Amino acid sequence: MNMRTNSVKVCNCSDLSYNNFTDSSPVNCQASRVLWCSEKDLPCSGKAQYSSLFINCGGNKTTIDGNQYEEDTSLNGPSFFSSSSSFWPEQWASSTTGVYMGNDIADYIAKYPYIMNVNGSGLYQTARLSPWSIRYYGLCMMKGRYKVRLHFAELQFSDDETYNGLGKRIFDVSIQGNRVLKDFNIAEEAGGVETGIDKDFDDIYVTSSTLEIHLYWSGKGTTAIPDRGTYGPLICGITVTLNKDFGSTGLSVGAIIGIVVALVVLLVLIILVLWLRGFLDCREVEDSELHGLDIQIGHFTLRQIKAATSNFDSVNKIGEGGFGPVYKGTLSNGTIIAVKQLSSRSKQGNREFLNEIGMISALQHPNLVKLYGCCIEGNQLLLVYEYLENNSLARALFGRDDQQIELDWATRKKICLGIARGLAYLHEESRLKIVHRDIKAANVLLDKELNPKISDFGLAKLNEEDNTHISTRIAGTIGYMAPEYAMRGHLTDKADVYSFGVVALETVSGKSNTNYRSKEESVYLLDWAHGLQEQGHVLELMDPRLGSNYSEEEAMRMLNLALLCTNPTPTLRPPMSSV
Template sequence: MKIGWDLVTRKEYFLSSWKSDDDPSEGEYFLRIVTKGYPQFFTFKGSKKIFRGGSWNGVGFSGYPTHQLSQYRQRFLMNDKQVFLECDILDKSIVSIYKLRASGLGQTYAWTNQSNTRNVISTGVQDECERFALCGANSVCILDGNLPTCECLKGYVPKFPEQWNISYWSNGCVARNVKSDCVNGSSSDGFWKYTEMKLPDTSFSWFNEILSLEDCRNKCLENCSCTSYSNLYVLDGGSGCLLWFDDMVDMRRFTQGGQDLYIRVPASELDNGRRKKMMLIIGITVGGIIFGLTCACALILRKRGVARFIYRKHYESILKKEEIYLPTFDFSVIVKATQNFSSCNKLGEGGFGPVYKGTLTNGQELAVKRLSKNSGQGLEEFKNEVVLIAKLQHRNLVKLLGCCIEEEDIMLIYEYMPNKSLDNFIFDETRRHLLEWPKRFNIICGIARGLLYLHQDSRLRIIHRDLKTSNILLDANLDPKISDFGLARTLLGDQIEANTTKVAGTYGYMPPEYAVRGHFSTKSDVFSYGVIVLEIVSGKKIREFSDPEQCHNLLGYAWRLWSEGRQLELLDEALGERFTPSEATKCIQVGLLCVQQRPEDRPNMSSVVLMLNGEKLLPNPKVPAFYIERDTIPELDALLENCMSRNEVSITVLEAR
């Protein structure tokens, strides 16, 4: 089948999804070629663009690195009569079908002559950077581990810095307040080269198949509205010309397989860049000398065994002082188990550092949490993690198996959770369908039991302080286990609350009394739990959802539906009609009770467990805290502008007011 346009008859050939997995009528997702500007293909949800495959570069589309296209032969036909994409499989022993699923994700099925088994070889969108215009205009999306990060292009700055600082990027970047001298096609402007790029949206572009790259550069300089240029095609060193005008949208940087893009910047920006480059060279030279001397000293210490002794004794003293027996793993064993910390074994990354999957020679699987050199966490968080979780035993808490200390390398070894974290399921367009209602309800109840143990039944009264979906791990049966106790605090005796001048946690999950005044208690975790419950029920992220009708976040949206008696409309559409209404209503009500403004209005976890498992009439919730979108809360905005972390990485150094 072709995808594209017959320009003579104006007939379009496109791909549409089913309405649902069981209903083959036309759904709301479409895969189509858009001919405005230089043609490119998009995935639409109704009329809204949600993914852009990019423009044709002679080998494939710029939205897909060329190394991913080796199993297909693609042809893009473009003339005054037609614009079509055709695709053939090079291996004729394979039969393949590409399907646009009801969820909007593409999926490729394949059969071979040797087997009648159907294999899924592609599942469409793979990461957050593939969301159309995630970073807004004049900004590049870069994947840092599993998390997206947006960076303004050279010569541009965030349009709204206060939003940018809390990872709200959709308003993008604007040109720095530096005047260009471009007049009547004469300019001293230059260009900054970006490599391995997904080229910007070509809807407002001009192209020529003949011009060389140098001619393309000159063509851009002649037009004061031209903002960037690139080769049209990548074969044989590149050919053709593609120009962009005004804002550049929907760019990302690949690790390999992308294209070169040249961004127009004023001459002063280039001079500044050269000065910075020179300073960098000088800094590297001086730093190299210092580093060499440092390494020489460190080598002497290492030969004498001093460094290893100091670090090992430093951490072993913690274990001895706290009367903890924790098995230690040899560094060489962990290196072998993780294949030398291979990126293929990397499970994710948090505030402590990266986490790797490891497999011992006996087949036992491990999760290795390695302290990053750039981490803001260290001795205090290591102590917390070891002291607290080593003394805890509960089916809904992750199990700490041991540690590994090798000079400055510090690692904690946990049981391996094959299904990773909860956020990888409930916020993923494919995996969320695997979380049917009984599983979701089981996860909600399991987290509650784990928190009850921390707050009441363990030998210590523990406040987690960083409870969120990414810190809830799922085992092979999708049972939840609370993890990451690096920021946890203990309360002594009958103490139920405390204050701190160092607020730690993640925006969206922090209650108001803690975010603003540094006041924490068991009710702080209750608030975080309530947010998680509403996320599990709805499949929506607290930090990304916005009520389409009013200026409400997820909490406000849930409250509005509840007060209007339409609470079941909050449920994740992936559930369809497959849920128990009474249980779903109960969970929404419990979630709203847990996110009340005043701590005293929130239930404790023993009450939550009873509510979830009993049949008693529950109290009615009040208006939740932080129910309006963050941009409309002046006091919180002032705090966030100065202190809040990017993405969903835990905050460890906020000063409370």
């Protein structure tokens, strides 16, 4: 980690993408400044005193209309934070996040060599860009209502009728956490490339001391025109001026404190009265929610479950799911079962328990795990499933040597096809149209014939046909989540298609997308796969444990399908029924 300080106490936090702490810290590096870099809202280190902000993004210091625009020439990188200013305390900071897919040497600054015929053209000669996210922070800002003007110009595409003119950059912009531009296309808004355009936002309130401007890629537009890695947010300049200062007028500090204290006391009294009258017995509400449920599945007693699992003996523990630990058990009639035990009683836990029962009890398919019943007794919430002899696909592929299973090419094809059939049923064929949200190798179980069965429906969502997508709290597993869902909570069945593509790639290659890194030690499995596809060497992904015992034609078809399913643009992914 490289840190530096100078006379104005600049804190510069370099690339921490993979926690590669390669350099020793300078003697004069201040630990407190390092901590400041990661504090929420970047609190002002001095008195809030600034009422304007001017930044020439990606360019040198310049003066336009009497305003001096700050220099912003740091090269940045995949995960970079810097605060730099000619003032003390610091007036602004910025951060970039993301690695360009298929082009790890792409620049984070764009330059245009010619003078544009536009007022303030000096602002449109350079731009800051990033594949995923750019944030600018106005620091130590006075409280008030501000006007924010964002300056844009498309500097990477051409306006001719060749292939280079087909590029399309689309991203979103938020200010103070509120989205102000959605699916913003600079060239389209400006009427062409290499043309400056400004976007004004007049009523932006700063109530603490920090102004945040966030530009982020939403997974739309092109990604490889004119070159791979040409996408993501881009900005040329930022102008912030004060409309109205409300920091020095209004109520006194003492009056504000008095009002806050009075409101807190009133709230406590209201809660106390409601509790005394019995309106806030949350446990009773939660339990009635569970016990009053009309569940069309079998019911088991806690005594039956304890007898089957030898009182949840650790010897019988066979796994750990998103819901909690999983135990193997044997009922009195000889039926072998798998028992999932809720880790703790909570409203969120109850919700996932009810969700899993409601979803899977309504679903019947050979490639979905079968639910026998449940147990709701005391503080125990238990689900009873069919027992699958070969545990999970993740353990078969990536487990310890004594846990792995030798999977030949025909079996791997069968597993991928079975997962696809199960998802096609969830998305299109069942009475309830469902998005699973957590498709991964650990949630694919294998029976004794190594047939796959999708499990763990605690995070599943109904896909309402009237809605093109669901905006929801993000939940799932990093490495398997589609980019539009991970970044914006934009959920459609195409999120499951993306996850399927990752699992199919893992199944064919025998490598985990979340743990594997190639011999260059800088590219994860999915990135490496896209690079090999571009070079025409996609068969290098094949699991060496297969040797030459597979059909190259079938393998090529499977790998290309997996990569198609992981396309960053959801509309370009195929539906599961056509997979």
